[in-house]
Amino acid sequence: MLSVLQTNFNGIDGLTYQNGPRPQLTDNGVIIRMSVVPISPTDWKLESDANATNEQLANLPRVIGIQGTGRIIEVGRNRNESLLNQRVLVVNPSGVYSEYVLSENPDWIFPLPDNVTNDAAAALSAGTALTIKHEIDISSSDNLVITGANSVIGLTLLQMIDEQQRKIYPVVTAMSKEYFQEQMPGLTSYTRKEVPQLNGSTLIVDIVGKKDLLNHLATKTNNVQVVSIALMKDDELTQFKFIHDEFSSDNYRRFINQLSSGQLKPIINKTFQVKQTKEAQHFAKETHSRGRVLVNFDAS
Template sequence: MKTVLQTNFNGIDGLSIEDTAKPTLTDNGVLVKMAVMPVSPTDWKLESDAHATNEDLATLPRVIGIQGAGTVIAVGKNRDQALLNRRVLVVNPAGVYQEVVLSENPDWLYPLAANVSNADAAALSAGTSWTLKQAIDHSHADNIVITGANSVIGLTLLQMLADEHRPIYPIVTEASKTYFASQMPHLTAYTNADLPTLTGTTIVLDIVGKLDLLTDLAARLNQPEIVSIVLMQAPTLANFKFVHDEFNADHYRYFLQTLADGKLTAIINKIFPIDQTKEAQHFAKETHSRGRVLVGFTA
C-alpha cells in the first residue's frame, strides 16, 4: 500500500512515497481505509527539525500525519462490530498518510454523520481555536483583537465567537482583506496600520507569531493581555502567555457534532492527490492562508 514516509530531516522534498505492508487486524483494532488527510505545519516542521515539537514524533522512519478521514473495512473481535463500513475520523499519532491505518484506541475513532463529508471532517481544525476561545471567555477585556484572523484557526475561532457581545477586531494583511470579507462579511478586518484607537482593555489572540507586530500592538493598546499559540516566550511583552491545545476526545465529538448541526463550517482550500504530497505541503506553507489544504487517496 502507498505510504508517505519521512526518512530524513531534509525538509519537505525529503519525503518519499513507498509501498509498505498492510497492517494486520488485531482483536482490539479496526482497519480504516483512508480517504483524505490534512496538511499539517507540524509535519513540515518535523521534516526539517527533529526538535520542532515536544511530541515524540521525531523517530525515523515515520508515517506523516496525525488525523484523517476514511472508512472502516475490518473490525477486531473486541470492538463494536457496528463500526464496519462506517465513515470515521481517526486520530493516529503513528501516522495516517497510508492507504490503511490500524486504530486500536476507541477514543481516537469518531463515526461521522451522514451530512459530514470526509473532507470536512479532515479539514476541521477546532482544538486550537477552542483553546483561544477559552482564553477569551476567561478574560474581562473590553475588546478582542485577533492577529492572523484569515487563517483557518482564526476563521474557526470567529465562528465560535458568533454570540460574543464584545467588539472584535480581526487583523489581516492588506492582501487578505478581500478573502476575509468573503468568509466573514459581517465583520470588518483591519491591517495593523489601520486598526482604530481602542478604549478600555484589550485581549490580543496571536495566531501568526510575529513579535514585531505584537510589540507594536502592545505599545498602542492599554496594557493588553497577549495570548499566543505560536510564540512560546516573549520576554519583552508584559501580560504575555503561550497556550496550546491538548487532546480531548469529548472535544472532537463536540466539534464533529457542531459540523453536523451547521454551527461550524470547515474551510477548505484545495485537495491534492497523495502522489503530490510534497506539492501540497509547499502550497500550504508558501501561499496565503485561504483554507485547509488536504491530501486524498481519491483526489
C-alpha cells in the first residue's frame, strides 16, 4: 500500500513515498480504496512547521491530507453492508494520502450521487466559503471587497452569495483578471490600483493574507471592517476579525447536494499522480490560483 508521509519539517521536498501493509478492518470500520485527494495549503504549512500545536499533527511520521474520495471495499460487522462498493467523500484527520484508508466514524463518510464525480467532490472547498458567507450575511456594509477573488475559496464564495443591495469588488492580480472573467462573466474584477474610493461602509473579506494590500484597501473607505481567513491580526486595522471554519457533517451533505443539482460548480485546475505529490504541492503553492489541484491514486 502506497502512502505519502511527512517524516520531518523540511517542507514539501521532505515528503516520502512509502509502501506498507493495508489497514486491518475493524468491527466499526470500513476500508476505502482512495481515488482522488486535493492539495491543501494546510499540508505544506504543516510540513514546514516544527511548532505545530495540534498534538496529532505534530506527531511524525504522519500520512498527509484530511479529505478525499474513494470507494468502500470492505465493511465491518457493525456497519451497514449497503455501504459496500459505494463511492464516498471521506474526512479522515489521521490522513487520506494512502491507497487504503480505515474510517470508523460514520459521520465523516458521505455517499456520492452518480452525477457527482470523484474529482468534483474531492475539489470541494466550500466550508470556508460558507463561514465567510455567514459574516457577509450579518454585515450591513454598503460595499463588499474580496481579496483573492480568483482563488477556489473566492470563486466558491461568489457562487454562494446573491448580493443585490451592495456593490461587490472582487480584487485580483492583473494576471488573473482574464481567468476571473471566464469564471464569473457577470462580475467586474479590480486590481489593487483599480479599486475606487468607496462611499459608505465597507466589508473587506481577506482570503490572501497580505497586510499591505489590506491596509491599502482600507484607505479607499472611511468606514471599514475586515474579516480574514489568512491573518490572525493586523495591528493597523481597528475593526479586524480572524475567522475559520469548523467541520459540519450537515454542511458537507449540503455541498454534495449542491454539486449534484448544479448550484455549486467544481473549480479544478490540474491533476497529478500520487507519486507526483511533491510536484503537485509546488505547483499549487507557486503558481497563480486557477482552481483546485488534485492527486489521483487510480493510475498509481
